[in-house]
Every structure is written in C-alpha cells, then in structure tokens.
C-alpha cells in the first residue's frame with residue numbers, strides 16, 4: 001500500500017472538516033495501532049512579538065497545544081520561538097500540524113531518527129490551510145534537538161521569521177546524573193537578525209548575500225536583544241543552540257574560564273571535557289556546565305563571540321561590494337567579528353554545590369570496522385562554481401538520488417566531506433545528515449596552513465554524537481553514520497540555510 005498517498009489524502013482535506021472525522025479516517029490507516037503517549041497540535045502562523053520594548057515586530061511562529069501527555073511536555077518559549085517540547089526516550093508522539101502561513105511548509109525534527117514520511121522532506125510540503133499528521137517514536141538518546149520548516153528554497157526565510165523550536169529528550173541515564181535542573185538549566189538559543197527603522201525583520205538583500213549566507217546586525221538570545229542572566233553562586237547547565245541561519249560563533253567567557261562541555265548535538269559525552277572556547281556552527285548544540293560558586297556577589301561576566309578570520313568571497317568592489325561583507329546596510333556584523341552574546345550577573349548567594357560526575361554516559365560508539373565501506377568512504381565534495389554551491393557538482397532535485405547516495409537501511413557507513421572551496425570562495429560549511437546522529441572519525445586539515453583552522457581547532461566537540469559538523473575550507477571530515485532502519489528518501493545538506501535553499505542539499509535513499 002502506498003503510505004504516501006494515504007497520508008496525502010489526510011493532508012489534503014480542507015480545514016473545515018472536523019478533526020475528529022479526519023483522525024478517524026487517517027488513523028484507520030498505517031501505522032496501525034499507534035497509541036500516542038504524547039499528542040500535540042502545532043500550528044505555523046503569522047504573528048507579532050514584542051522583541052523591542054513597546055514595538056510589535058511581525059513574525060511567523062509555531063503555536064502549540066498539548067492534547068495528551070504529561071504536564072510540562074509543552075513549554076512556552078517566552079518569545080517568537082516555538083514552544084519547547086520535553087519528551088522522553090521511547091515516547092510515542094503524535095503531532096497534528098496545521099499550516100496557517102501564506103505559503104507551503106513542512107516540519108522537520110532536526111537530529112531525531114524518523115521514518116521517511118515523518119522527516120519533513122520538502123516533497124511533503126502542505127499548502128496553507130492543510131494539515132499533516134506526524135506519528136513517531138522518540139528513538140534517540142537524551143539530548144537537545146530542534147524542529148524547523150524544510151520547504152524547498154524557503155527554509156532560510158521561514159526560520160528567519162521565527163519558525164524554530166527546541167526539543168529536549170530525557171532518558172534514565174541522564175536523569176540518574178542529577179545535573180542542574182529547574183531554573184539551573186537554561187536553554188540559550190543564539191540567533192542574529194537585522195531590523196529596519198520600524199523594528200521589522202529584514203532578510204537577504206540579494207543573491208550575493210545568499211552565497212555568503214545571511215548575517216544579522218543584532219544578536220538575539222532566546223529572542224531577546226542584550227540578554228542578561230541574573231544568577232546565583234551555584235552551578236548551571238547551559239544548553240546552547242545556534243539557531244542562526246549562517247553565523248558561526250566562537251564562544252568564550254570574558255573572565256577566561258574554560259568551558260566544561262558535557263554534551264553535544266546527540267546528547268551526553270562519555271566524560272566532561274574542557275575547552276578554552278567553543279565553536280558553534282548553525283544548527284549545532286552544546287551542553288555546558290558553568291560553575292559560579294567561586295564568584296563574588298555583583299560579578300558580571302560576559303559570554304562573547306571572539307574574532308576569527310573568516311575567509312569569504314573576495315569580490316568586493318567592481319560593483320558587487322554591497323552586502324558582501326554584511327556592511328552594506330551600515331554597521332553590520334561580519335562573520336568572525338567580535339561581540340557580546342549575553343551578560344551574566346551574579347546576584348544571589350547559594351549553598352550546596354554540584355559535583356561533576358566523572359562519567360556521564362555510555363555513548364555506545366561504533367568502530368570504523370563495523371562500516372560496510374570501512375576502507376572506501378562515500379565522498380562528497382563541497383564546491384563553488386558559477387555563483388552556486390554544490391555537493392559533488394550537483395544541486396538539489398526533489399526526487400533525484402545518485403548511486404553514491406544510496407545505502408542499505410540500518411547499515412553503518414563512512415561518509416567523507418571534502419571542502420574543496422578554493423581561492424576566492426573559501427567558506428566553512430556545517431554539514432548536516434538527516435536520520436540521526438554520527439561520530440566524527442577524522443578531521444584532516446587543509447594542506448596549507450589555514451588561519452581559520454588555527455583559530456577554531458580547539459573549539460570543536462568532535463568527541464560526541466553529532467548531526468551537524470563544520471567542515472573548514474580545505475578540510476576533509478570523515479564521519480561514521482549508522483543509518484536508521486527506515487527505508488525512503490532523506491536529506492543531507494549544508495546548514496547555512498541560504499546554501500541549503502540555493503540547492504547545496506541532496507537526497508539519499510535508504511533501501
């Protein structure tokens with residue numbers, strides 16, 4: 001039976017049909033016997049938010065409603081961001097998604113392993129007024145995942161207007177650690193936006209800017225400019241997530257404290273790691289502990305993004321300068337410039353310390369030898385020609401899959417990303433693979449010494465489970481991926497959303 005056609009029928013029904021009738025029809029179809037632990041309604045719609053005091057900014061946002069499940073499953077983000085979902089590993093989740101935007105969209109659950117029809121592939125978009133029924137089981141480890149739109153050519157602008165939300169998955173292994181929680185666990189979503197004189201969102205100024213990727217002039221944390229945290233002299237768990245379209249952050253504390261990293265995209269590390277600074281590319285997450293117990297009252301510490309050399313398209317002048325460096329609108333924040341992300345003020349005394357466990361988790365890593373192609377990685381080159389970014393000299397076609405993009409469902413494979421962008425067009429690309437998490441096996445630097453690599457090398461968290469890995473100019477990164485057991489079409493792409501939208505994205509097929 002063609003599941004896709006069945007689901008389409010459900011989706012295509014007009015909004016006027018009562019939901020009960022809809023569900024009855026759709027749920028008579030596969031997957032049979034799906035009994036959800038959690039049931040949500042999620043709607044994408046135009047809205048207004050007060051990002052700056054006293055001014056309404058037009059946005060697009062996700063609104064959610066918990067129909068069935070534990071209290072606290074859905075948490076208001078307090079901003080234009082979508083509601084935060086708190087799920088447990090093993091939860092069966094049903095989401096009835098409704099599109100109230102003036103254009104087509106579909107939801108993708110970034111980092112989670114899903115059957116193909118649940119993964120938000122662009123071919124599954126639904127028009128305004130239609131609904132999509134998601135039913136899936138949370139198979140992944142405890143971790144920090146997220147959801148966002150995935151329509152072809154329109155992901156960048158939709159995310160930019162506000163369509164993104166966080167998903168925290170918990171499991172028993174994580175709960176047993178008694179990590180800082182409640183108001184001592186703080187999600188921090190980093191985004192950059194540009195506003196016009198009326199504080200309305202401005203997006204790309206044109207094709208040239210798209211090639212470089214959108215860079216905003218204003219840093220927002222959890223949807224708020226000039227973010228401040230008022231904290232006590234205790235230990236906090238900060239759950240960082242780069243929700244920016246293109247900006248790469250090199251995060252550091254202003255007082256020189258190192259980062260204590262406990263987790264990455266796909267959950268907890270085996271042991272805590274120390275990093276002098278942390279590189280967070282678009283879509284990447286980091287789970288860190290900051291211990292303020294030694295700080296005196298009144299101390300103020302900044303989380304900053306440090307300067308780094310970001311080789312960019314050197315096509316300034318010649319009539320193409322505007323927008324290239326982000327300076328076109330005046331006072332822009334170029335890739336690699338230094339700025340404050342947020343300020344922490346220590347304002348309360350608190351006793352009772354947190355002891356960092358020596359061992360955090362059993363990551364369950366696999367060995368290269370387990371891969372079907374251990375000696376022969378599948379190679380994907382990232383390149384630029386004729387004003388366009390490519391993967392193996394190809395761009396996205398809705399249903400197209402090449403031989404080296406076909407894998408056996410459930411198999412373990414070595415993938416190799418080679419950043420071949422050269423000379424005038426050297427850029428770092430955060431490569432993302434749908435279908436779950438991978439391990440970084442090896443990072444081979446460019447043949448010539450590279451300034452960007454020198455400035456970033458110590459800030460990668462290649463030690464943990466990842467779904468997005470930054471590949472620097474000239475670098476080759478090998479990852480080990482265990483593909484999900486679900487057959488069908490999935491995606492891999494650059495998570496600079498403007499690159500994705502211009503086609504730096506491809507299908508892969510699991511058979």
Ligand code: C2O
Pocket residue numbers: 108110148150283432434491493495
């Ligand atoms: Cu977060 Cu295909 O993307």
Ligand code: CU
Pocket residue numbers: 108109110111432433434
């Ligand atoms: Cu994804």
Ligand code: CU
Pocket residue numbers: 389428429430494495496499500504
């Ligand atoms: Cu890219």
